[in-house]
Amino acid sequence: MGYVLVKGGSEAIKNAKALVGSLRSAPHIKVSQIRGRLRLSVDQVMGEGGLYAPELAALAIRQSDGDLVAASFLIRAYRSTLPRIGYSETSDTREMFVLRRISSAFKEIPGGQILGPSIDYTERLLDFGERGAVDDDQESGTEKSDIPKFKKVSDLLRASGLLEDVSADDETSGDARDEPCDITRESIRFPAPRSARLQTLARGETGAMLALAYSSLRGYGSVHPTIAEMRVGYVSLRIKHPYTGNDVSVGDVLVTECEGILSGVGATEITADNRFSLGYGLVFGQNEKKAISMSILDGTMRVSEPKTPAEDQEFVLYHIDGIDAMGFVEHLKLPHYVTFQSSLDRIRAVKSEEVGEVSDD
Amino acid sequence: MNRDKRFELIARANSERICGIAERILDDAATAVEVVKKPVCGMIMMRFRDTAEKCVFNIGEVLVTEAEVRIGSELGYAMVMGRDPEAALAGAIIDAAVESGHPLTPEIIDLLRSEEERLKEELQKRWAEIATTKVDFEVMA
Numbered sequence: 001m002g003y004v005l006v007k008g009g010s011e012a013i014k015n016a017k018a019l020v021g022s023l024r025s026a027p028h029i030k031v032s033q034i035r036g037r038l039r040l041s042v043d044q045v046m047g048e049g050g051l052y053a054p055e056l057a058a059l060a061i062r063q064s065d066g067d068l069v070a071a072s073f074l075i076r077a078y079r080s081t082l083p084r085i086g087y088s089e090t091s092d093t094r095e096m097f098v099l100r101r102i103s104s105a106f107k108e109i110p111g112g113q114i115l116g117p118s119i120d121y122t123e124r125l126l127d128f129g130e131r132g133a134v135d136d137d138q139e140s141g142t143e144k145s146d147i148p149k150f151k152k153v154s155d156l157l158r159a160s161g162l163l164e165d166v167s168a169d170d171e172t173s174g175d176a177r178d179e180p181c182d183i184t185r186e187s188i189r190f191p192a193p194r195s196a197r198l199q200t201l202a203r204g205e206t207g208a209m210l211a212l213a214y215s216s217l218r219g220y221g222s223v224h225p226t227i228a229e230m231r232v233g234y235v236s237l238r239i240k241h242p243y244t245g246n247d248v249s250v251g252d253v254l255v256t257e258c259e260g261i262l263s264g265v266g267a268t269e270i271t272a273d274n275r276f277s278l279g280y281g282l283v284f285g286q287n288e289k290k291a292i293s294m295s296i297l298d299g300t301m302r303v304s305e306p307k308t309p310a311e312d313q314e315f316v317l318y319h320i321d322g323i324d325a326m327g328f329v330e331h332l333k334l335p336h337y338v339t340f341q342s343s344l345d346r347i348r349a350v351k352s353e354e355v356g357e358v359s360d361d
Numbered sequence: 362m363n364r365d366k367r368f369e370l371i372a373r374a375n376s377e378r379i380c381g382i383a384e385r386i387l388d389d390a391a392t393a394v395e396v397v398k399k400p401v402c403g404m405i406m407m408r409f410r411d412t413a414e415k416c417v418f419n420i421g422e423v424l425v426t427e428a429e430v431r432i433g434s435e436l437g438y439a440m441v442m443g444r445d446p447e448a449a450l451a452g453a454i455i456d457a458a459v460e461s462g463h464p465l466t467p468e469i470i471d472l473l474r475s476e477e478e479r480l481k482e483e484l485q486k487r488w489a490e491i492a493t494t495k496v497d498f499e500v501m502a
Contacts, residue, residue: 278413
């Protein structure tokens with residue numbers, strides 16, 4: 001059966017859109033207000049949209065009335081119209097300007113535990129007062145100190161021989177080439193090389209990744225990591241200068257990184273030589289639950305014989321993209337009159353046969 | 362100040378200050394600025410090396426604007442993060458101006474140096490605030 005073209009409803013569509021506008025009852029909010037006051041939403045949209053552009057992410061959030069997946073969709077659509085200038089030089093989080101870095105594996109880490117901007121250690125009570133305003137009285141500002149770089153906890157673990165040797169590398173996936181995969185240029189194939197897995201996770205939808213990572217923690221999988229280190233901060237975007245050919249910095253990008261020690265029930269299954277291996281997460285913006293979830297899923301997908309959804313590469317990587325998922329689920333709202341009519345015809349035919357059989361007796 | 366340093370400071374400097382001085386170069390009748398590449402928004406795919414397995418991967422793209430101009434025989438290039446065609450064009454003009462020995466060069470260098478100082482101070486101030494959140498563990502007896 002072919003599709004039947006129908007038309008009509010243009011007036012209704014126009015009015016429906018206008019009605020959305022009429023529900024925006026409060027005064028217009030500025031993009032700068034969204035950037036300044038809904039920073040975690042902005043970070044989430046940049047990550048899931050796959051484009052680091054705080055200004056545009058804030059604009060997208062406003063346009064989509066706060067629906068973050070819809071906002072990411074707008075960003076993804078916009079990015080498809082932009083030229084790709086090139087690839088950056090490879091950045092390293094060891095160079096990070098750290099806002100926050102914690103370890104749940106060790107109390108004492110070189111450089112110390114820096115809580116940074118976080119509400120992790122405070123009560124979660126609804127605050128009816130006007131809070132969250134900038135507190136100008138805070139003593140600071142006058143003080144200046146040199147900015148330290150922080151050694152990575154994982155480097156220390158590796159130096160003490162507690163971590164899997166990485167020179168062996170993860171070649172099980174057939175990632176033999178030097179050039180990393182780019183899933184925005186070629187579609188992913190399974191088993192997926194590590195670079196493709198990390199890229200897909202980095203732009204995955206926070207909620208979907210959280211759910212899958214959680215499923216592993218709860219027992220549908222065996223990875224339950226201890227966080228060696230999680231850090232949030234700025235890392236330089238570096239390019240080759242077109243004239244001098246040298247490595248130069250264009251600006252700073254906020255990222256969250258998590259390194260989880262895969263010491264769960266399945267740890268022995270993952271490492272051959274009684275050493276720990278690390279699950280790795282790195283995402284745009286401050287998005288800690290996503291970075292932790294990514295490190296868990298990086299671990300679960302390395303299990304040699306997948307038994308649970310979180311361990312199945314194809315299951316994880318095909319279902320964490322928010323834009324894909326939303327597009328498919330939401331398309332169900334569009335007219336399916338013809339396809340459904342055929343189902344209806346079928347069931348009616350079966351029913352009439354049944355009736356027919358009965359009358360034959 | 363070498364060209365690399367100049368590029369980095371132009372990219373991070375306050376765009377109003379950059380645009381201000383670039384306009385003065387454009388207003389100068391003795392200097393012909395030829396736009397080689399109009400400011401265009403584009404993306405740089407950002408790469409990281411994962412510290413767990415040392416695998417290089419693409420985390421996502423970063424929105425940038427770049428521009429290129431020529432003054433006399435000297436080219437000037439600038440790239441800034443975000444969507445900011447004015448700043449990218451102004452940056453390229455400044456870059457070419459310094460390269461071609463424009464009379465405003467000392468002023469441009471002063472501006473970039475003061476921006477460098479401001480950015481450094483901002484970071485140090487920020488770090489001082491962050492440092493207050495460092496944990497002092499007390500071991501319980």
